[in-house]
Amino acid sequence: MSGQGMNYRYSSMGALKDVRRETLHDALELTGAEVSINRMAAGASVPFLHSHKLNEEIYVFIKGRGVFQVDGEQFEVQEGSVVRVDPAGKRCIKAADDADLTYLCVQVTAGSLTQFTMTDGVVHEGAPVWK
């Protein structure tokens, strides 16, 4: 299912167990981020180290286990792990040998957020009506 209105657009990736890599920037016409949902097979590794020019990356691990590397240092990740990497960090990910690894990666311009939640949100009067 997908659809849109003046102020929104939605789509579906299907069940997460079947996702390999989905990117949302173009699918949802995003203007402030690229978001990808990735599932690496057990034992697989991204075959290269990469950094970024302008973008901060935020990783949210939602299933499985693996190892994260930044600038030669390594730490374990699993469901519930969250990671920020600054543009200059040389990063890579490897799935554990016995478990797929599913995670979201959010790319945003470093330093671009000026306010959020309580300082950016506006609450409107009237309870929502559910049809």
Added chain:
Amino acid sequence: MSGQGMNYRYSSMGALKDVRRETLHDALELTGAEVSINRMAAGASVPFLHSHKLNEEIYVFIKGRGVFQVDGEQFEVQEGSVVRVDPAGKRCIKAADDADLTYLCVQVTAGSLTQFTMTDGVVHEGAPVWK
């Protein structure tokens, strides 16, 4: 587990089935986004409509089912659903009566992304070494 280096910081929310609401901006010292992971109990609804001043929101649903409302229009969401809402959209979410609803919400400054992935990433020579 949590830790940090010159170009990164990581932490853990624990198992997603036990998360109620976790926010990453302060925990990871993010500079380009706020990211929250939310789990709404079956039948629960956010009790108000809200919009934003500057921020685009991106929702990624990772478990359960529910209904999303923007500007009075409603559509169903479930595992794998993804939604962009522009700052002005008056939005709300309700979990289905018989299923918890778990989702990520990413807040970013609308219009702030100038390049991403192939145009922002830099691949470094040499395969990653796994310890």
